């Protein structure tokens with residue numbers, strides 16, 4: 001990689017090495033794409049879920065979407081604090097997100113629960129994996145942000161998985 005590729009586009013007084021700013025900025029944009037994709041998937045489920053459990057699931061999926069919007073704002077603003085560009089357009093998110101593709105519609109409420117469980121789990125587990133990378137790069141602020149997001153996503157995943165336990 002050339003030296004130029006290791007410099008963030010904007011100068012910052014944050015005293016982390018340039019290559020760290022770029023590496024953490026990329027991580028933040030990867031996680032940003034995840035959670036924005038999750039937000040879209042949760043709204044898709046919120047709008048289209050049907051059945052006897054409509055009301056609680058309608059509200060649960062909306063709560064997931066609202067949390068994802070907050071996570072996205074914090075991830076994007078951390079990337080900018082590090083001198084990087086926050087890449088949150090639909091096109092950028094579509095190109096970068098590695099979440100399972102969300103169907104436009106499914107045949108049951110349980111299928112929507114599975115869709116959102118998979119999307120939430122991807123977001124939580126990817127953020128969890130990046131905590132150590134941020135900490136190893138001495139960026140404790142990003143590590144702390146990812147830790148908070150992972151904790152909140154794990155909690156939402158519990159709510160979703162609990163609906164799938166029929167026993």
Ligand SMILES: [Fe+2]
Nearest residue numbers: 046047058062
């Ligand atoms: Fe709504």
